[in-house]
Amino acid sequence: MYTTPYINGTPIEEPPSYFSDVINPATLRPFAKVLMARPDHMRKAIDAAYAAKDSWGHTLAAERELILQRAANALESSRQEVVDLLIDEAGSTFGKAQFEVSFTVNMLRAVSGEARRIQGSVMPADVPGMISIALRRPLGVVAGIAPFNFPLVLGTKKVCLALAAGNTFILKPSEETSLLGLKIAEVFQKAGLPAGVLNVVPGDGPTHGPVLFTDQRVRLISFTGSTAVGKMIALECAKHGKKVILELGGKSPLIVMKDADLDYAVSTACFGIFIHQGQICMAGSRIIVEAPIYGAFLERFVAKAKTLKVGDPRDPRTVIGPLIRTSQCGLIDGKIKESVALGARVLIGGTHEGNFYQPTVIADVKPGMPAFRDELFGPVAAVVKADDPDHALKLANDTAYGLSSAVLTNDLQLAMKFAMELEAGMVHINGPTVHDEATVPFGGVKDSGSGREGGHWSMDELTETKWITIQMGQRPYPF
Numbered sequence: 001m002y003t004t005p006y007i008n009g010t011p012i013e014e015p016p017s018y019f020s021d022v023i024n025p026a027t028l029r030p031f032a033k034v035l036m037a038r039p040d041h042m043r044k045a046i047d048a049a050y051a052a053k054d055s056w057g058h059t060l061a062a063e064r065e066l067i068l069q070r071a072a073n074a075l076e077s078s079r080q081e082v083v084d085l086l087i088d089e090a091g092s093t094f095g096k097a098q099f100e101v102s103f104t105v106n107m108l109r110a111v112s113g114e115a116r117r118i119q120g121s122v123m124p125a126d127v128p129g130m131i132s133i134a135l136r137r138p139l140g141v142v143a144g145i146a147p148f149n150f151p152l153v154l155g156t157k158k159v160c161l162a163l164a165a166g167n168t169f170i171l172k173p174s175e176e177t178s179l180l181g182l183k184i185a186e187v188f189q190k191a192g193l194p195a196g197v198l199n200v201v202p203g204d205g206p207t208h209g210p211v212l213f214t215d216q217r218v219r220l221i222s223f224t225g226s227t228a229v230g231k232m233i234a235l236e237c238a239k240h241g242k243k244v245i246l247e248l249g250g251k252s253p254l255i256v257m258k259d260a261d262l263d264y265a266v267s268t269a270c271f272g273i274f275i276h277q278g279q280i281c282m283a284g285s286r287i288i289v290e291a292p293i294y295g296a297f298l299e300r301f302v303a304k305a306k307t308l309k310v311g312d313p314r315d316p317r318t319v320i321g322p323l324i325r326t327s328q329c330g331l332i333d334g335k336i337k338e339s340v341a342l343g344a345r346v347l348i349g350g351t352h353e354g355n356f357y358q359p360t361v362i363a364d365v366k367p368g369m370p371a372f373r374d375e376l377f378g379p380v381a382a383v384v385k386a387d388d389p390d391h392a393l394k395l396a397n398d399t400a401y402g403l404s405s406a407v408l409t410n411d412l413q414l415a416m417k418f419a420m421e422l423e424a425g426m427v428h429i430n431g432p433t434v435h436d437e438a439t440v441p442f443g444g445v446k447d448s449g450s451g452r453e454g455g456h457w458s459m460d461e462l463t464e465t466k467w468i469t470i471q472m473g474q475r476p477y478p479f
């Protein structure tokens with residue numbers, strides 16, 4: 001297992017006293033050591049990525065495709081080890097960890113094909129005998145900054161899309177999931193990726209961000225994380241003339257219309273807010289229910305939430321594992337307390353032991369309450385009553401965020417009205433707000449970010465368009 005920055009194809013050598021403890025969020029005990037990088041390590045990583053960019057940029061699509069497929073196989077064959085790490089380092093439950101590995105293997109295979117599908121165009125020219133073409137070239141060096149919650153999926157997504165487009169890459173994983181970031185390096189090394197093409201530099205944001213933002217050789221920053229940090233990064237990128245992709249926070253609405261099947265609505269709501277303890281950008285954290293079924297929904301939703309097992313993430317029956325950090329529990333407590341003071345009712349949960357926050361359902365949540373407005377990033381469902389479909393739409397859009405959204409109804413006209421008018425990058429009809437695939441345009445609007453991650457949308461973001469003309473014969477000039 002790599003436990004030091006991975007730069008130019010080699011782990012760094014440093015004395016053991018420089019290493020920090022890695023804490024298991026469930027037990028709150030250290031279980032491994034990792035060397036957090038210094039700014040000079042980050043500069044070396046940029047040097048390595050820059051030195052490798054021309055040869056990698058000239059590889060055949062078939063070679064890049066093969067490396068990504070081999071990476072999928074390498075990851076699949078280390079499944080058990082990676083599942084263990086997702087549990088120990090990221091606080092994933094057993095089920096979430098298995099899902100995360102499967103998703104990532106599938107994503108690597110799907111994205112491998114993107115390398116071949118990068119397309120340009122031929123345009124009619126205004127000069128006789130001229131052929132006018134636009135083609136896409138890699139940017140060169142791209143850097144990614146990733147969050148803690150789905151560290152394998154989100155780190156690998158940034159890496160594989162950038163490599164498929166012919167770029168070299170520097171990944172700065174979350175300081176809370178450094179080992180999982182380094183695991184991605186190991187998988188690509190096993191796949192035969194040449195040295196320098198991928199570099200993984202663990203460490204905290206304020207240490208490494210400025211090195212990446214100010215180095216002119218880094219052409220694009222692909223950031224996934226909180227809105228506050230994302231906005232700061234966007235400013236830095238603007239200042240230094242860099243492209244930026246922002247995948248930020250959310251407060252996604254799940255809208256339940258009165259004709260929805262109640263049991264299906266309850267299962268959809270539970271999955272959308274309680275998977276990975278609510279630590280998902282797309283979590284359906286505002287559940288907007290039409291008045292005629294509001295009471296019945298709440299009754300069944302609370303009954304189901306009571307059945308969710310909280311505790312040992314290694315137990316396959318566990319649904320709710322630990323939150324990543326203890327301070328998050330205090331933050332959630334405060335937001336719930338404030339919402340209750342404004343009239344909300346806690347029907348279940350609202351307490352925690354260690355990092356284990358109980359599945360929580362708050363009813364009668366209204367705009368202006370923190371439970372309605374703020375991303376809590378925990379297992380907290382805010383249930384909101386809507387008078388009718390128009391009121392539900394108004395409530396759903398009453399947020400600074402715009403990542404995912406979902407509506408449960410069998411009325412096609414109504415479903416399409418929501419699909420067109422919800423202010424969100426993604427709308428799911430008759431499904432949960434939590435859904436991702438490798439080749440879809442994943443991303444948000446408003447404070448949830450800009451740019452899309454996935455499939456050919458990423459190929460567009462991660463390349464630059466070059467216009468080339470070829471004059472057949474000689475063209476006439478006016479003088």
Ligand code: NAD
Nearest residue numbers: 146147148173174205206209225226229247248249250281
């Ligand atoms: P975070 O913003 O605290 O950290 C994300 C990354 O940014 C980490 O690698 C961190 O080290 C880095 N960072 C922090 N400060 C920095 C700075 N000053 N300069 C440079 N880098 C800096 O987020 P988190 O707690 O790791 O993750 C949770 C957040 O991520 C939530 O808001 C969630 O909604 C969001 N998220 C969004 C998506 C999406 O696709 N839209 C996916 C997952 C998570």
